[in-house]
Amino acid sequence: MENNAADGGDAVLDALTAAAGVAPGFHDIWGREYAASDETKCALLQALGYRVDTEDDRRAALEFANNRPWSRLIDPVVIIASEAGPPAVDIAVADGRDGLNWTIRTEDGSELHGQASRAALPVLDRRPDIPGRGAVTRYRLDLHATLPEGYHQLVIDDGGGPDGGAWGETTLIVAPPRCWTPQDTTGDARLWGVSCQLYSLMEDGDDGIGTFSHLKRFATDMARAGADTIGLNPLHSLYPVEPAAASPYSPSSRDFLNPMYIDIHAIPEAGAADLAQLPVVGADDLIDYDVVARRAWRGLEAVFAAFRRLHPEGGGSEREAAFKAFRDGGGEAGAELQARALHDFALFMAIQESKAGDDLSSMPWWAWGEAFAHPEAPGSRAFAETHAERVHFHQWCQFIADEQLGDAANAADAAGLRLGLYRDLAIGVGPASAAAWADPQALVRGVSVGAPPDLLNRKGQDWGLAPLDPLYLRETAFKPLIQGLRANMRHAGAIRIDHVMGLMHLYWIPAGRPADEGTYVSYPFEEMLRILALESRRHKAIVIGEDLGTVPEGFRDRMTAAGVLSYKVMPFERVGDGLFKRGTSYSPLSVCTFGTHDLPTVDGWWSGRDVAWRSHIGHHGSEEDRDADARSRSVDRQRLIDALVDAGVWPPDRAVDIETPEPMSQPLREAIHAFLARADSCLMVVQIEDALALVDQMNLPGTTVEHPNWRRRLPRAVSNLAEVPSVRGVLDTVASIRGRHGVGGENA
Template identity: 35%
Template sequence: MDASLRAELIAFCGIETEFNDAWGKPGHVSEQHQLQLLAAQGFDINDDESARRQLLQRQLEYWQQLLPTVSVQDAAQPQHLLLQVPLAQANTTLALTLISEDGTAQQFNLTPVDGELVQVVQLDEVEYHQYQHPLPVHLAAGYHQLQLADGSCSQRLIITPGRCYQPDAFSQKKQWGVALQLYALRSARNWGIGDFTDLSHTLRYLAAVGADFVGLNPIHALYPAMPDSASPYSPSSRRWLNISYIDVTAMPGFNDCSRTQSLVNAPAFMQQLAAQRSKDYVDYSGVMQLKLPVMRSLYQWFTEQRSGGALNKAFKEFKQQGGDSLQQLALYDALHMHLSQQDQRHWGWPVWPDEYRDPASTAVKQFAKQHKAELDFYCYLQFIAQQQLASAQQVAKDEGMLLGLYRDLAVGVSEASTEIWANPDLYCRDASIGAPPDPLGPAGQNWGLPPMYPYQLYKQAYQPFIELLRANMQDAGALRIDHVMALLRLWWVPKTAENAAGGGYVYYPILDLLGILALESQRQQAVIIGEDLGTVPDGIRELLSDYGVYSYRVFFFETAADGGYISPAHYPMQAMATLTTHDLPTLIGFWHCEDLRLGQTLGLYKDDAQLQQLYQQRHRNKQRILDSLHGHQVLPGEYSRSAEHLGMDRTLNFAMQRHLAAGQSQLLCLQLEDALEMSQPVNIPGTSDEYPNWRRKLSQPLEQWSQDPVIKQLFTDISQQRSKAAG
């Protein structure tokens, strides 16, 4: 490809060819990989003339709109509008209507040339001018509409508050909470997987010992027809919920429906239920084999009772509010179940028969018509899940928690997802999201999640992004945004690349996205935590901080230039501090190098030399941690000062947790596994079937650990430390 054409395409697509890697060293995207990224974005890299035509077509698509599709502006700044016209029309007076969010409309006239000339471009022998004019009124934060008076062209005008929500109580006290994988909760009453009732009990217990939140793994909708696809970070839809977390025994009619009682009291059912409860790893297929038939029975009971009443009214309102998105999820789940029962190879819409790959096809519409009750069933399950989640959040608030639930928004969806099936234009299926080589993944990472096209997101006026934020801030006091760098850029790995390192960064409109994030955060009153780990470019943490996004500081990564550990007293105030995460070993696993042994068993290291280097680095890290803990006097004076041959015991484990609790950060998040002194990890990045990721349950049931005086004392100590830190 001609070098100047390639450079023009690279700039148009927002592809970064030079970057600094996780070690601060310059990285370069090769010409081959640049071309692969252009091909993934739909350009014909084998024919320069064809590529030029494609570029011109996309440029004209933008410039031929008199009003840009969407404009995001800060409420504190002077507000303006842009007009884009061919030079010949620059003196034409235009009649415009500004419709504010509350429905107030104001009409006014403008002549483009009377404004400030911002930009001039020459396309296809036509000169286009872009003019900026002040808005005739100052708009409050919200979603407004600007349009030509004749309705022929319109713009979504989004005015944002500039900063995300922060509770007033943050100025009075420092908060702490516990992160848990909801599926991992054991209890004497659940059906082999943690559920929303277990969550309510956990919230009640933690509130009593002074915690202000519980952080959840993503609880996005997965695949009822394919329950073993269990990664919460590869969901089907991020707008809806994972129905496996429904407490079936809390569904309406459970105790009143004789048919349901006959099902659950059958000896074979009770035997299978006992078996699921006793397993150390969640058997997702086994759990759904128990839950789905009972859910169907209870839905049938509901349909038999639904002539009226509050429940039926609430369900109707839920469906109305859920709109097309809810119906698409229900349709997908019903169709997926139907096809997978015929052939298990139908793992998702990309391999379905052709007539079912388009949700607007005649075959899909016919299926929806013939299986109306089945679609209604899946809508009902989403309704129940939402009610039970809301109930858990209400428990947290009633018990005095400031934030309650702290939810997690995954960075993408799997290729088989409802999201892509329903909105295929938005996603690039010729590439996937990942990460360049970094300490967590020395060979780079490919997460198998198709990225959104930045321009398509803009063309859809950011509506998919807005809906994602609203759905995940619902019934939550805080939202963690996984891989928050995605607001700025994503590492795209083309399917034609030889490995995950053969990708490049593609940029997104970060100021627009941050503005929308701030607006939704304020409206939903949800604190925003951005997982700002990995390869972080200069200035991005400062920008996120300016918008009120809380940083995510992991103790193991907070090291100084000399290799020592930064004191938590020097962490930023606007941050959430944590010792470890779901992608890292537990404290015991770290100290005993269980992760390195597992990695060796699973073949994650290129050779023995690399493994030995990791062991040596781990030993140095352990000694530095021990030095830091003694320096801060959180260990007894007589406790060993040498990490050599020192095993992790309760004294050391709990000291690390108390050490972080005394830190500066507004928020502290601890892992429940560390309080239970567990060694096995939740997830091992870079593996799929090699390790039972997202399945390992907690070592003790809720009824046991919640009565443990040692754990209670630890949490009480943490609360006291947080109070001192606030002082």
């Protein structure tokens, strides 16, 4: 559909599309323009709740969209810039109203009051005939109050008029302009860390997947080697009834942890449980998630039974009280919402496994019937009562997972990890997810999120994720966003937001259509960015935006102004003629690394392992395409050597075979990391797979069963990783340039 014109030139449809935030088209990463077809526009508008079947439908929908801001006194949420002084809000007042009172209930429980006369307010605009309201005038209402950063409620009433009572209400979010940054944490702009895929960590003799205990050991050892942070894959809950659906970027919930990461034997009550009969998984190079899941659930059930025996409900033990406090939201901000969210998540888990049966077959929640369509449905409520203990079991799994993750974070901090753990937030959840069931209105059905044609897939990508409804976000004062940020900033000093352009817009694809037949839908970018800054500063967590792929013009500048770190991946950092950029050109407010979970490792890139994989699974259209990729990689190898020589980290007279490369040498591996360590980025990250000289990448985009995605174990025990010669060489190289900040090191 490249360069196609809009099918009908429908002016009403185009106006409705613009009012709804649906883009008329898009450009790909090479700058080629695509126009969205009328079919695509209509499909996305229908997904957003508009009727567009006929011309009359479209006109009515356009009138409704244009009148929405005038249909109520005040928007459901108002973002206030904390640096802007006393707040002001816009109100749309129907004729016949005059005096008004306002009350602000602040986050700390105090109240502020004021009143105003309509005649004294500045007029902004007027509409003569709004359905259901008549003539409406928009005014600016100054709230003569000093509000702290945070979440407050504004209630406006009519000043005791004949109708009496509340007139309008909104959430006031007072938010700062910038996120927490590394300089706020340390005052040092030369930090570094090591990333890993948690599931891949192992000890000799292990037969499961990596656990929070493995993370504790890995993080403390890396801290002692000088690292400032540990980067992790998303720790989100996945699908217990479908264990093979193991992508951490396609979660069931972003707000809760994956219980598979629990170290069963490290739970305090494990000694009182019968764990001798747990099935053996096997310690193959690749993880069998079906067997892992069966073992983990049996073990967790056995330990939960022991927990109940040792700490009966209402028994008054310290552990039972801690579990109850966790269920009740921990006494933190938004505790009631957290408690409800945890209950609904656990209820989903319990219902889902009961519907799946012993074979752990997948069944989407919409196939459960109307009685189980959401948490408040009759069948769901009845199930919660009759299976309360199973719901408590899944709540307890989250309690244990949170406890073990917190223990790993605390141990790493004590070992000298100055930025703490660096967690990853996926861009969305699947349509059959716990999140979609718990809040069906929050997610849009009939479309999926993806990307237009880019370097990773020339036909575009469909990630199979359900997008958040941008209107619902504002109607709920951004509750889903806030909950997700809080959950993933917990026990962390940094958070990486996958596909951070989603704060501005997401590429939506109508169900059943190819990935290149979508278009972008806008989100309330400035408001979401302010909330991100507020939560970042509250949690003292730096924010890293994964800004790879097709990035809107001016987007990176806006993110930099907001204190969000850009993501610099060395193979993508080029100048116009294909040469590698100098590291001194990298933005100081960025994190630099060689690759990601979706890209080849250092050794895999050098050897062309990714090119071979794409050829093997048929991603190359022809032998000519494959040969062109191989030649391009040969040219890039020479460009890489030139960049290393230019940076002074590789001798100009040291010959390297770029045509038929041998496996990468350790000196070259260290030189690449020296190049990155010298970059101006305030944070540099080493992938443990690169330091281990692994050839295969963890995930190959565009594949499912063709490539063993998310299944590879590291070949060395976590307790020995820091002493593996290739790892030691890379870590020492980086530490010598960036500085040793761990307990066991010296400042360079």
